[in-house]
Amino acid sequence: MLTNGLVVDLQQKNMKIALIGYGKMGRAIEDIATKVGHQVVLTIDDPDFDAETLKKADVAIEFTTPQSAVSNIKKCADAGIPIVVGTTAWYNDYNDACDYVLSKNSGLFTATNFSIGVNLFWRITEMAAKLINDYDEYDAFIDEVHHTQKLDAPSGTAITTAEKVLANFGRKNNWVHHENGIGSSTNELELSVRSFREENVPGTHTVSFKSDIDTIEITHTAHSRKGFASGALRAAEFMTGKSGIYTMKDLLNE
Ligand SMILES: NC(=O)c1ccc[n+]([C@@H]2O[C@H](COP(=O)([O-])OP(=O)(O)OC[C@H]3O[C@@H](n4cnc5c(N)ncnc54)[C@H](O)[C@@H]3O)[C@@H](O)[C@H]2O)c1
Numbered sequence: 544m545l546t547n548g549l550v551v552d553l554q555q556k557n558m559k560i561a562l563i564g565y566g567k568m569g570r571a572i573e574d575i576a577t578k579v580g581h582q583v584v585l586t587i588d589d590p591d592f593d594a595e596t597l598k599k600a601d602v603a604i605e606f607t608t609p610q611s612a613v614s615n616i617k618k619c620a621d622a623g624i625p626i627v628v629g630t631t632a633w634y635n636d637y638n639d640a641c642d643y644v645l646s647k648n649s650g651l652f653t654a655t656n657f658s659i660g661v662n663l664f665w666r667i668t669e670m671a672a673k674l675i676n677d678y679d680e681y682d683a684f685i686d687e688v689h690h691t692q693k694l695d696a697p698s699g700t701a702i703t704t705a706e707k708v709l710a711n712f713g714r715k716n717n718w719v720h721h722e723n724g725i726g727s728s729t730n731e732l733e734l735s736v737r738s739f740r741e742e743n744v745p746g747t748h749t750v751s752f753k754s755d756i757d758t759i760e761i762t763h764t765a766h767s768r769k770g771f772a773s774g775a776l777r778a779a780e781f782m783t784g785k786s787g788i789y790t791m792k793d794l795l796n797e
Contacts, residue, residue, distance in 0.1 A: 565588035617640070682754075
């Protein structure tokens, strides 16, 4: 059930949560977690913390920086608690992180975007790309807009969106990034992903299919961080007591 944009059907089971990263997302998660009866037993906002302290939590939720994510994943595995990771732009080290977590019989849940709406947007994008692929007059593009403090570009969500278009739109074979929307690809096999940075934008992603005569657009606009925060909490509930590697597909039963 959705009330004022806040997902309120989280299970009330008094989880003990360690928040690793106490910035915009960490605070948004704390706000919802305490409202639904979970306990935030630890907030960590400094890289030099002792893995032992994590043991008082049932699960950790990590929203930090691309440089910190893998080390935090390993600390949680060492402490034997499952971790939910929202940080983006560290995925080149994904296999290494998974191997480490599995070697410690611990748990890892990752998502480049925890919002249920974005996961629906991805499903719609896959269907649209597959359908429009049959009409040669259409080209495909992706645009993303985020707040100016965002460290990575393009966003993890834009990269996942690009991967979903590429898997279903046979005329493109790789994506290329255009920072600040500057430049465009002249190679028709390339899928252009343009990033823009503007004040106070939680996250907007648009997939466009353009022909000479019209444009079909699919846009997801986050109105706040609540969708990401409640999705991360759902993932934490799902991970409590679990080991192994999971993604949103497991949570949404896709
Ligand atoms: N997956 C999603 O749904 C989703 C949604 C929003 C943001 N994000 C990603 O989450 C990350 C954080 O976003 P944010 O908006 O909260 O950023 P933020 O800058 O507001 O907060 C990050 C916090 O992490 C702290 N930090 C840095 N290194 C640390 C470490 N090693 N250990 C503990 N704390 C550390 C910083 O001091 C800061 O307070 C980014 O990578 C962003 O792209 C993902």
